[in-house]
Amino acid sequence: MNVTLEQARALDALARQGTFAAAAKALHKGHTAVLYALRTLEEQTELVLLDRRGYRTRLTPAGERVLEHCRKLLEAERELEAACAEIRAGWEPTLRIIFDGIFPAEPLLRVVKQLRAEGAGTRFHVSAEFLAGVEAAFTRDEADLMVSVLPPTLPDLRSYRLADLKAVLVAHRSHPLATQRGPLKDEELARHLLLTVRGSDPRLQLSTGALEGRSTVHLNDFAAKKAAILEGLGYGWLPEHLMKRELRRGELKALKLASGATHLFHPSLHHRAGVRLGRAASRVVQALTGVELPTPP
Structure with missing residues (x-):
């Protein structure tokens, strides 16, 4: 079955508006386009989705059930659009931070809370390791930032000294x-x-x-x-x-x-020197060090 977003929109609009004409107007489509979308949807599902006997076309029980799934498709579309917009705006999809467990977690969690309150869609992964395990996890998990108390052995890192x-x-x-x-x-x-x-x-x-x-x-x-x-x-x-x-x-x-x-x-914050940080990572660096990095385009 290949239910399209156009078919999902047509069924949703008809359920909300009550008539084909009103649904077409809401979708900025022609009347025949809405009729065609719903007819092909019934053919694909092999179900009677619409009760056309009255003045206002109503959804059958089968139509109501199919509508639930169509609205999930439309919600997934909206979420995808929002995620793409966030990435285009410089928010990285995920941000992985590894920190030495002797370092207080509160400063990290505080900036994560601020970013979430501002609507950042970045998925944060914040985990604690200890001593040499910090650098090992940074490499193994391909993390973006690490806070370590041991001097790192990895080359090509940009480092920031934190408060003792x-x-x-x-x-x-x-x-x-x-x-x-x-x-x-x-x-x-x-x-x-x-x-x-x-x-x-x-x-x-x-x-x-x-x-x-x-x-x-x-x-x-x-x-x-x-x-x-x-x-x-x-x-x-x-x-x-x-x-x-x-x-x-x-x-x-x-x-x-x-x-x-x-x-x-003597803790330090590190990230790979050749990688441009996203907006979330840049804000974490700024919150912990006071260093303001260039805003990603």
Whole structure:
């Protein structure tokens, strides 16, 4: 069966207008064109779609059912037209963003919310990875943007430095390490579990790097790591933005180390240098960095 959009429009117009003449006027078509479209539609469906016995032509029950599907065709046409218009206006069909899970998701989600409120039809895919997994996912998924805390190894990237993220080595207030006075030595730390998210990376140059091979529990993300620390399972590095309330309440305690219990991560935003960004990606870059990119034509 090859139902055309012209046939769908004719049936929809007749149902709305009630007469062939009014339907033809609404469609800016000749009376005979509407008659022909509906007659061929009945032939193709092998159904009686119209009750022609009264002054006003009405749809039969079969016609009402066919009308439902015809209107779905017309709605699909409108959606296709809108999608094409958005793409012509510079909105990319999809935007894939990979970010390191230590980076707060709120700035990314905020700009996505703003773009959706403005009517952007771009489909957003925002996912978190960690450390070297960020670049691996960026390559594997052919993502458009990535926020990483490790320097990328891929060539031909355009990079933007983002604000530093402060992390603190903490334990629950009841944990033995949190109750000790004076700087803690590596031997004291090694007696307890050091919690990490999927393992650390030597490029971070964390002061606890030498301890990771001996006493670690690897967790899936920072939410799980925070929960484990609050349960007193062990100690570990947490981004300050994730635990401000717990630090303020004293539930978590910053550990005292001779080498310092704070660490600055240096996140950067990256995209491929040879690819012109669409409007959505450009807005994300501007929101995170303040750099205004040229508007796509």
